[in-house]
Amino acid sequence: MMIVLSGMIGAGKSSLTTILAEHLGTQAFYEQVDDNPVLPLFYADPKKYAFLLQIYFLNKRFASIKRALADDNNVLDRSIYEDSLFFHINADMGRATEQEVQVYDELLDNMMEELPYAAHKKAPDLLVHLEISYDKMLEHIKKRGRSYEQPENDSSLVGYYHNLLDRYDAWYQNYNYSPKMQINCDQLDFVDNPVDRQKVLALIDEQLKKRGTL
Ligand SMILES: Nc1ncnc2c1ncn2[C@@H]1O[C@H](COP(=O)(O)OP(=O)(O)O)[C@@H](O)[C@H]1O
Numbered sequence: 001m002m003i004v005l006s007g008m009i010g011a012g013k014s015s016l017t018t019i020l021a022e023h024l025g026t027q028a029f030y031e032q033v034d035d036n037p038v039l040p041l042f043y044a045d046p047k048k049y050a051f052l053l054q055i056y057f058l059n060k061r062f063a064s065i066k067r068a069l070a071d072d073n074n075v076l077d078r079s080i081y082e083d084s085l086f087f088h089i090n091a092d093m094g095r096a097t098e099q100e101v102q103v104y105d106e107l108l109d110n111m112m113e114e115l116p117y118a119a120h121k122k123a124p125d126l127l128v129h130l131e132i133s134y135d136k137m138l139e140h141i142k143k144r145g146r147s148y149e150q151p152e153n154d155s156s157l158v159g160y161y162h163n164l165l166d167r168y169d170a171w172y173q174n175y176n177y178s179p180k181m182q183i184n185c186d187q188l189d190f191v192d193n194p195v196d197r198q199k200v201l202a203l204i205d206e207q208l209k210k211r212g213t214l
């Protein structure tokens with residue numbers, strides 16, 4: 001069983017990846033963030049580093065999916081499809097050239113074809129999308145405290161985050177690679193509140209049982 005968590009920056013993917021993997025007794029696979037040397041460069045100069053960051057994420061994501069596929073059961077923090085969404089939004093904001101987008105799209109297609117499970121199973125068993133409002137997302141970003149993500153250090157992030165949030169909603173509505181479910185995280189504190197945590201886990205269990213995966 002492969003479960004993938006999707007959602008905006010700060011939605012709670014990494015936190016729920018840990019909780020869910022523990023609940024299901026499976027392995028967790030995280031996005032490479034704190035030890036990502038390109039991420040701070042990107043936030044300081046998005047136009048210069050958008051393409052490099054995307055190649056960095058694609059490479060790491062691909063390695064992580066291959067490692068995850070070596071196990072029967074796993075939970076992944078963010079999908080490879082969202083990386084592409086991020087890049088296309090950045091390109092639409094003038095941070096990547098048409099040629100860079102073309103190279104990225106072709107490389108992604110090529111790499112997806114090479115996945116060892118390509119012949120049988122190209123997608124996760126369930127995508128769990130964490131929906132979040134702008135205000136709640138900022139609250140989480142503040143709580144986590146990565147300096148380069150704070151709008152008070154860089155006001156252009158307000159527009160960037162609104163763009164991402166708007167397009168994320170449409171992305172989830174159109175996502176059709178696998179079964180999917182959405183959890184609104186604004187009122188559910190699955191990090192510090194055990195009752196909310198059980199509620200979220202029950203919602204996911206219900207979907208897995210319905211699909212015969214649990
Ligand atoms: N539902 C929630 N309620 C309260 N705090 C949360 C919730 N989800 C995440 N957080 C907090 O918000 C911050 C970002 O969460 P994280 O799991 O790193 O998000 P993501 O991986 O989606 O970027 C962390 O400090 C985490 O403790």
Ligand SMILES: Nc1nc2c(ncn2[C@H]2C[C@H](O)[C@@H](COP(=O)(O)O)O2)c(=O)[nH]1
Nearest residue numbers: 008009010031033053057083086087149
């Ligand atoms: N330009 C891109 N940025 C990305 C991508 N994937 C993640 N990120 C950024 C967003 C956050 O600052 C940080 C970690 O994301 P979380 O949602 O896990 O907090 O990395 C991407 O593909 N392109």
